Amino acid sequence: MTILQIIFLLTAFLTLLxxxxxxxxxxxxxxxxxxxxxxAGVAVVFILLNATFxxxxxxxxxxxxxxxMIIIVVxxxxxxxxxxxxxxxxxxxxxxxxxxxxxxxxLVMLLQAPVRGALPPTLPLxxxxxxxxxxxxxxxxxxxxxxxEVASVxxxxxxxxxxxxxxxxxxxxxxxxx
Amino acid sequence: xxxxxxxxxxxxxxFCVGLYGALARRNAIAILMAIExxxxxxxINLVAFWRYLGPEAVSGQAFALVVFAVxxxxxxxxxxxMISIYRRRHTVAVEEIDMMKW
Numbered sequence: 001m002t003i004l005q006i007i008f009l010l011t012a013f014l015t016l017l018x019x020x021x022x023x024x025x026x027x028x029x030x031x032x033x034x035x036x037x038x039x040a041g042v043a044v045v046f047i048l049l050n051a052t053f054x055x056x057x058x059x060x061x062x063x064x065x066x067x068x069m070i071i072i073v074v075x076x077x078x079x080x081x082x083x084x085x086x087x088x089x090x091x092x093x094x095x096x097x098x099x100x101x102x103x104x105x106x107l108v109m110l111l112q113a114p115v116r117g118a119l120p121p122t123l124p125l126x127x128x129x130x131x132x133x134x135x136x137x138x139x140x141x142x143x144x145x146x147x148x149e150v151a152s153v154x155x156x157x158x159x160x161x162x163x164x165x166x167x168x169x170x171x172x173x174x175x176x177x178x
Numbered sequence: 179x180x181x182x183x184x185x186x187x188x189x190x191x192x193f194c195v196g197l198y199g200a201l202a203r204r205n206a207i208a209i210l211m212a213i214e215x216x217x218x219x220x221x222i223n224l225v226a227f228w229r230y231l232g233p234e235a236v237s238g239q240a241f242a243l244v245v246f247a248v249x250x251x252x253x254x255x256x257x258x259x260m261i262s263i264y265r266r267r268h269t270v271a272v273e274e275i276d277m278m279k280w
Binding site (some may be wrong): 002004005008012015018019020022023028031032035038039045047048049050051053054057059062065066067068069070073074076077088089091092094095099100102103106107108110111113115118119120121123124125130132133137138143144146147150151152154155157158159161162163165166168176 | 179180181182183184185186187188190191192194195196197198199201202203204205208210211212214215218221223225226228229230231233234236237239240241242243244245246247249250251252253254255257258259260261262264265266270271273274
Protein backbone atom coordinates (compact mmCIF):
# COMPACT_ATOMS: atom_id res chain seq x y z
CA MET A 1 0.00 0.00 0.00
CA THR A 2 1.53 3.25 -1.10
CA ILE A 3 1.31 6.61 0.62
CA LEU A 4 -1.15 7.86 -2.03
CA GLN A 5 -3.50 4.98 -1.32
CA ILE A 6 -3.39 5.68 2.41
CA ILE A 7 -4.14 9.37 1.78
CA PHE A 8 -7.04 8.43 -0.51
CA LEU A 9 -8.54 5.98 1.99
CA LEU A 10 -8.29 8.50 4.84
CA THR A 11 -9.86 11.24 2.70
CA ALA A 12 -12.63 8.97 1.47
CA PHE A 13 -13.40 7.82 5.01
CA LEU A 14 -13.52 11.38 6.35
CA THR A 15 -15.61 12.60 3.41
CA LEU A 16 -18.16 9.81 3.75
CA LEU A 17 -18.34 10.34 7.51
CA UNK A 18 -18.95 14.07 6.97
CA UNK A 19 -21.55 13.30 4.28
CA UNK A 20 -23.36 10.95 6.66
CA UNK A 21 -23.39 13.68 9.31
CA UNK A 22 -24.77 16.13 6.70
CA UNK A 23 -27.79 13.91 6.06
CA UNK A 24 -28.37 12.89 9.70
CA UNK A 25 -27.44 15.89 11.85
CA UNK A 26 -30.50 17.39 13.60
CA UNK A 27 -28.96 20.87 13.66
CA UNK A 28 -28.87 22.61 10.28
CA UNK A 29 -25.81 24.70 11.22
CA UNK A 30 -23.89 21.54 12.11
CA UNK A 31 -25.02 19.92 8.86
CA UNK A 32 -23.71 22.93 6.90
CA UNK A 33 -20.35 22.76 8.70
CA UNK A 34 -20.08 19.01 7.98
CA UNK A 35 -20.93 19.82 4.36
CA UNK A 36 -17.86 22.09 4.23
CA UNK A 37 -15.69 19.18 5.45
CA UNK A 38 -17.18 16.86 2.82
CA UNK A 39 -16.58 19.43 0.06
CA ALA A 40 -12.97 19.90 1.22
CA GLY A 41 -12.51 16.12 1.06
CA VAL A 42 -13.73 16.15 -2.54
CA ALA A 43 -11.17 18.89 -3.28
CA VAL A 44 -8.44 16.60 -1.91
CA VAL A 45 -9.69 13.81 -4.18
CA PHE A 46 -9.42 16.21 -7.14
CA ILE A 47 -5.80 16.89 -6.19
CA LEU A 48 -5.14 13.13 -6.01
CA LEU A 49 -6.54 12.95 -9.56
CA ASN A 50 -4.08 15.66 -10.74
CA ALA A 51 -6.96 18.08 -11.41
CA THR A 52 -5.49 20.95 -9.39
CA PHE A 53 -7.46 23.65 -11.20
CA UNK A 54 -10.74 21.91 -10.38
CA UNK A 55 -9.62 21.60 -6.74
CA UNK A 56 -9.15 25.38 -6.62
CA UNK A 57 -12.55 25.91 -8.28
CA UNK A 58 -14.07 23.49 -5.77
CA UNK A 59 -12.76 25.57 -2.86
CA UNK A 60 -13.67 28.89 -4.50
CA UNK A 61 -17.15 27.98 -5.71
CA UNK A 62 -18.39 25.33 -3.28
CA UNK A 63 -16.75 26.20 0.03
CA UNK A 64 -16.53 29.94 -0.52
CA UNK A 65 -19.82 30.66 -2.25
CA UNK A 66 -22.32 27.83 -1.92
CA UNK A 67 -21.52 26.71 1.63
CA UNK A 68 -21.48 30.28 2.94
CA MET A 69 -24.78 30.99 1.15
CA ILE A 70 -26.32 27.86 2.73
CA ILE A 71 -25.13 28.92 6.21
CA ILE A 72 -26.63 32.40 5.74
CA VAL A 73 -29.98 30.95 4.67
CA VAL A 74 -29.89 28.50 7.61
CA UNK A 75 -29.46 31.49 9.93
CA UNK A 76 -32.28 33.42 8.20
CA UNK A 77 -34.71 30.51 8.59
CA UNK A 78 -33.78 29.50 12.12
CA UNK A 79 -36.41 27.47 13.93
CA UNK A 80 -38.31 27.08 10.69
CA UNK A 81 -38.88 23.33 11.01
CA UNK A 82 -41.00 22.68 14.04
CA UNK A 83 -40.90 19.44 15.97
CA UNK A 84 -37.11 19.24 16.27
CA UNK A 85 -37.41 15.66 17.50
CA UNK A 86 -37.42 14.07 14.06
CA UNK A 87 -35.24 15.54 11.38
CA UNK A 88 -36.17 12.93 8.81
CA UNK A 89 -39.62 12.32 7.40
CA UNK A 90 -41.82 9.38 8.42
CA UNK A 91 -40.92 7.49 5.26
CA UNK A 92 -37.15 7.61 5.86
CA UNK A 93 -36.99 3.82 5.57
CA UNK A 94 -38.22 4.05 1.99
CA UNK A 95 -35.51 6.64 1.26
CA UNK A 96 -32.87 4.38 2.83
CA UNK A 97 -34.18 1.43 0.82
CA UNK A 98 -33.98 3.37 -2.46
CA UNK A 99 -30.46 4.54 -1.65
CA UNK A 100 -29.42 0.95 -0.85
CA UNK A 101 -30.99 -0.39 -4.07
CA UNK A 102 -29.23 2.36 -6.01
CA UNK A 103 -25.91 1.54 -4.31
CA UNK A 104 -26.25 -2.17 -5.03
CA UNK A 105 -27.06 -1.49 -8.66
CA UNK A 106 -24.12 0.88 -9.04
CA LEU A 107 -21.68 -1.52 -7.36
CA VAL A 108 -22.84 -4.50 -9.46
CA MET A 109 -22.42 -2.36 -12.58
CA LEU A 110 -18.99 -1.10 -11.50
CA LEU A 111 -17.69 -4.58 -10.68
CA GLN A 112 -18.54 -5.70 -14.22
CA ALA A 113 -16.91 -2.68 -15.86
CA PRO A 114 -13.90 -3.64 -17.98
CA VAL A 115 -11.89 -0.59 -16.87
CA ARG A 116 -12.24 -1.08 -13.13
CA GLY A 117 -8.60 -2.01 -12.51
CA ALA A 118 -7.14 0.65 -14.78
CA LEU A 119 -4.10 2.48 -13.48
CA PRO A 120 -3.53 6.15 -14.29
CA PRO A 121 -1.45 6.74 -17.42
CA THR A 122 1.30 9.34 -17.22
CA LEU A 123 -0.01 12.82 -17.92
CA PRO A 124 0.74 13.80 -21.54
CA LEU A 125 0.93 17.50 -20.68
CA UNK A 126 2.05 19.39 -17.61
CA UNK A 127 -0.60 21.29 -15.66
CA UNK A 128 0.07 24.67 -17.21
CA UNK A 129 -0.09 23.44 -20.80
CA UNK A 130 -3.25 21.49 -20.01
CA UNK A 131 -4.93 24.52 -18.44
CA UNK A 132 -4.10 26.55 -21.53
CA UNK A 133 -5.72 23.87 -23.67
CA UNK A 134 -8.76 23.69 -21.41
CA UNK A 135 -9.25 27.44 -21.55
CA UNK A 136 -8.97 27.49 -25.32
CA UNK A 137 -11.30 24.50 -25.71
CA UNK A 138 -13.99 26.25 -23.64
CA UNK A 139 -14.19 29.18 -26.09
CA UNK A 140 -13.34 27.24 -29.26
CA UNK A 141 -16.16 27.31 -31.82
CA UNK A 142 -15.50 23.68 -32.72
CA UNK A 143 -15.45 22.44 -29.14
CA UNK A 144 -17.22 23.64 -26.01
CA UNK A 145 -18.38 27.18 -26.73
CA UNK A 146 -22.05 26.18 -26.71
CA UNK A 147 -22.10 24.53 -23.24
CA UNK A 148 -19.91 27.38 -22.00
CA GLU A 149 -22.28 30.09 -23.26
CA VAL A 150 -25.36 28.21 -22.10
CA ALA A 151 -23.77 27.91 -18.64
CA SER A 152 -23.16 31.67 -18.53
CA VAL A 153 -26.72 32.46 -19.64
CA UNK A 154 -27.98 29.99 -17.03
CA UNK A 155 -25.93 31.71 -14.32
CA UNK A 156 -27.29 35.15 -15.27
CA UNK A 157 -30.86 33.83 -15.42
CA UNK A 158 -30.44 32.12 -12.05
CA UNK A 159 -29.05 35.31 -10.52
CA UNK A 160 -31.91 37.47 -11.83
CA UNK A 161 -34.43 34.81 -10.82
CA UNK A 162 -32.98 34.52 -7.32
CA UNK A 163 -33.16 38.29 -6.82
CA UNK A 164 -36.77 38.44 -8.05
CA UNK A 165 -37.89 35.45 -5.99
CA UNK A 166 -36.34 36.78 -2.78
CA UNK A 167 -37.39 40.39 -3.38
CA UNK A 168 -39.23 41.69 -0.28
CA UNK A 169 -41.57 43.95 -2.31
CA UNK A 170 -43.43 41.01 -3.82
CA UNK A 171 -44.01 39.56 -0.38
CA UNK A 172 -45.73 42.70 0.85
CA UNK A 173 -47.93 42.88 -2.21
CA UNK A 174 -48.80 39.19 -1.81
CA UNK A 175 -49.76 39.64 1.81
CA UNK A 176 -51.99 42.59 1.02
CA UNK A 177 -53.87 40.45 -1.44
CA UNK A 178 -54.48 37.77 1.13
CA UNK B 179 -1.05 3.91 -7.62
CA UNK B 180 -4.78 4.04 -6.89
CA UNK B 181 -6.97 1.85 -9.12
CA UNK B 182 -9.85 3.54 -10.92
CA UNK B 183 -12.44 1.41 -9.11
CA UNK B 184 -11.61 3.03 -5.76
CA UNK B 185 -12.68 6.42 -7.03
CA UNK B 186 -15.81 4.98 -8.65
CA UNK B 187 -16.88 3.13 -5.49
CA UNK B 188 -16.21 6.24 -3.39
CA UNK B 189 -18.32 8.35 -5.76
CA UNK B 190 -21.12 5.74 -5.71
CA UNK B 191 -21.16 5.75 -1.90
CA UNK B 192 -21.17 9.55 -1.77
CA PHE B 193 -24.00 9.69 -4.33
CA CYS B 194 -26.13 7.23 -2.35
CA VAL B 195 -25.58 9.11 0.92
CA GLY B 196 -26.75 12.25 -0.89
CA LEU B 197 -29.72 10.38 -2.39
CA TYR B 198 -30.81 9.20 1.06
CA GLY B 199 -30.54 12.76 2.39
CA ALA B 200 -32.48 14.26 -0.51
CA LEU B 201 -35.31 11.76 -0.04
CA ALA B 202 -35.46 11.53 3.75
CA ARG B 203 -34.83 14.99 5.22
CA ARG B 204 -37.70 17.24 6.27
CA ASN B 205 -35.84 20.54 6.01
CA ALA B 206 -35.70 21.83 2.43
CA ILE B 207 -32.25 23.37 3.01
CA ALA B 208 -30.95 19.94 4.08
CA ILE B 209 -32.32 18.55 0.83
CA LEU B 210 -30.35 21.19 -1.09
CA MET B 211 -27.21 20.20 0.81
CA ALA B 212 -27.77 16.54 -0.08
CA ILE B 213 -28.16 17.50 -3.74
CA GLU B 214 -24.80 19.30 -3.56
CA UNK B 215 -23.28 16.03 -2.30
CA UNK B 216 -24.75 14.14 -5.26
CA UNK B 217 -23.40 16.71 -7.74
CA UNK B 218 -19.97 16.36 -6.14
CA UNK B 219 -20.09 12.59 -6.59
CA UNK B 220 -20.87 13.08 -10.29
CA UNK B 221 -17.91 15.44 -10.59
CA ILE B 222 -15.55 12.89 -9.01
CA ASN B 223 -16.66 10.36 -11.63
CA LEU B 224 -16.09 12.83 -14.48
CA VAL B 225 -12.61 13.76 -13.28
CA ALA B 226 -11.65 10.14 -12.50
CA PHE B 227 -12.61 9.01 -16.00
CA TRP B 228 -10.71 11.97 -17.45
CA ARG B 229 -7.56 11.04 -15.50
CA TYR B 230 -7.64 7.29 -16.19
CA LEU B 231 -9.13 6.95 -19.67
CA GLY B 232 -8.39 10.16 -21.56
CA PRO B 233 -5.95 12.57 -19.91
CA GLU B 234 -5.05 14.12 -23.26
CA ALA B 235 -8.69 15.18 -23.88
CA VAL B 236 -10.20 18.17 -22.10
CA SER B 237 -13.80 16.90 -22.13
CA GLY B 238 -13.83 15.50 -18.57
CA GLN B 239 -12.72 18.74 -16.95
CA ALA B 240 -14.82 20.90 -19.29
CA PHE B 241 -18.00 19.06 -18.27
CA ALA B 242 -16.98 19.17 -14.60
CA LEU B 243 -16.79 22.97 -14.94
CA VAL B 244 -20.29 23.05 -16.46
CA VAL B 245 -21.54 20.98 -13.49
CA PHE B 246 -20.01 23.60 -11.18
CA ALA B 247 -21.96 26.36 -12.93
CA VAL B 248 -25.21 24.36 -12.76
CA UNK B 249 -24.65 23.64 -9.05
CA UNK B 250 -24.08 27.31 -8.31
CA UNK B 251 -27.26 28.40 -10.14
CA UNK B 252 -29.28 25.62 -8.52
CA UNK B 253 -28.12 26.66 -5.05
CA UNK B 254 -28.87 30.34 -5.72
CA UNK B 255 -32.40 29.75 -7.00
CA UNK B 256 -33.16 27.08 -4.39
CA UNK B 257 -32.04 29.22 -1.47
CA UNK B 258 -33.94 32.26 -2.81
CA UNK B 259 -37.06 30.06 -2.93
CA MET B 260 -36.43 28.97 0.68
CA ILE B 261 -36.19 32.61 1.84
CA SER B 262 -39.36 33.51 -0.06
CA ILE B 263 -41.31 30.53 1.30
CA TYR B 264 -40.08 31.22 4.83
CA ARG B 265 -41.29 34.83 4.59
CA ARG B 266 -44.77 33.75 3.51
CA ARG B 267 -45.32 30.52 5.46
CA HIS B 268 -42.74 30.67 8.29
CA THR B 269 -41.63 27.14 7.55
CA VAL B 270 -39.19 25.28 5.32
CA ALA B 271 -40.41 21.79 6.21
CA VAL B 272 -41.16 20.07 2.92
CA GLU B 273 -44.38 18.35 4.01
CA GLU B 274 -45.90 21.70 4.99
CA ILE B 275 -45.12 23.28 1.59
CA ASP B 276 -48.03 21.68 -0.23
CA MET B 277 -49.67 24.56 -2.12
CA MET B 278 -49.11 22.80 -5.43
CA LYS B 279 -50.33 19.43 -4.17
CA TRP B 280 -53.68 18.60 -5.66
